[in-house]
Amino acid sequence: xxxxxxxxxxxxxxxxxxxxxxxxxxxVFSSLQWYRQEPGEGPVLLVxxxxxxxxxxxxxxxxxxxxxxxxxxxxxxxxxxxxxxLYLCAGRDDKIIFGxxxxxxxxx
Amino acid sequence: SAVISQKPSRDIxxxxxxxxxxxxxxxxxxxxxxxxxxxxxxxxxxxxxxxGSEATYESGFVIDKFPISRPNLTFSTLTVSNMSPEDSxxxxxxxxxxxxxxxxxxxxxxxxxxx
Numbered sequence: 001x002x003x004x005x006x007x008x009x010x011x012x013x014x015x016x017x018x019x020x021x022x023x024x025x026x027x028v029f030s031s032l033q034w035y036r037q038e039p040g041e042g043p044v045l046l047v048x049x050x051x052x053x054x055x056x057x058x059x060x061x062x063x064x065x066x067x068x069x070x071x072x073x074x075x076x077x078x079x080x081x082x083x084x085x086l087y088l089c090a091g092r093d094d095k096i097i098f099g100x101x102x103x104x105x106x107x108x
Numbered sequence: 109s110a111v112i113s114q115k116p117s118r119d120i121x122x123x124x125x126x127x128x129x130x131x132x133x134x135x136x137x138x139x140x141x142x143x144x145x146x147x148x149x150x151x152x153x154x155x156x157x158x159x160g161s162e163a164t165y166e167s168g169f170v171i172d173k174f175p176i177s178r179p180n181l182t183f184s185t186l187t188v189s190n191m192s193p194e195d196s197x198x199x200x201x202x203x204x205x206x207x208x209x210x211x212x213x214x215x216x217x218x219x220x221x222x223x
Contacts, residue, residue, distance in 0.1 A: 004150075033211060040117070042200050042214025043151070088151070096212065098151040 003027075004091050004099035012105040016078055021102040023089035024071045030093055032065055032072045037086040037101070079106045109205045110135050114215030121191055121222050128187045129218045131201035136181035142174070145198040145217070154199075157184045191222045 005024045013019055023032070031050045035043035047056050049065035049072060056063045060083075062075040076083055088101045111134040121127050131140065142154040154174055155165040163176040177185045188195050201215045 040219075041216050042112075042114075042202070043212075044214070045205075045211035048211060090212075095153070100148065100150045 004089055004097055006087075006089055006099035006102050008102060009100065010103045010105075012107060013079060014107050015081055018075070018077050019079060019104070020073055020075045021087055021104070022071070022073050023091075023099055025091060026070065027091065027093070028069050029091035030069075031091075032069070033090045033092065033096075034063055034072070034074055035088040035090060037088060038084075043086075043088055076104075079104075081106045081108050109211070110137065110203050110213045112201060112203065112213060112215040114201055114218060116218055117216060118219040119221070121220065123192050123222055125191055126187055126189045127191065127220060128185050129199055129201070130185050131183070131215050133182045133203055137203045138181070139204065140178065140184045141202040141204075141212070142176065142184075142186045143200040143202060143214075145200060147197075151200065154186070188220065191220075193222045196220055196222045 007022045031048055033048045034046045036046055037043040047058055047063045049056055049063055052067045052069045054065045060077045064073045072089055084106050086101045086103050089099045090096050113132045115130055119127055140157045143151045144154055145151050153166050154169045155163045155176055157163045157176045157178040159178045159181050173189055175187045197220060199218045202212045205211050205213045
């Protein structure tokens, strides 16, 4: 069974700080996606990474796909209160599976 | 990307009753997906709904408990039958967005509480 482990589960930091969250698996995925989910809403796609070693930037968010396509990280620079939410990674092979998420709370 | 309208957004139901959740997509899609998101858990796929055929259920989910309809390419319903408190969860429908580079678009979810 493919599993995606996300860490940390919870993270509460001050506005302006940097942070990194991780998504790890023992399985290889053809692509990996990151979603953000806010209360009362469904997850919204942030990025898809496909190539091992790929790095994508979305404003203050930097996403990296591991060389072996088994893991990924999301780095946020100078966090803002608007970054608060649940961050989910999802690995895609013949099916898509989701991690349990990292619940991020940015304090003003 | 597709836009999904899901309703109801939340409901509180008595045990033993059933609730039907509706999802309307603004474009035609081949497959629609139904997920459950329990507190502190990841999204778990319940079933895949194809138009014109029976839904395909994942291990641990059965048609009698979660009947699905897919009458056309833009609409689907999920019914949670004979509810118990263990069914309290967020239920989400989703479609794969062909224009979004393998991404999935989700409805806003239905927060179900069974009392």
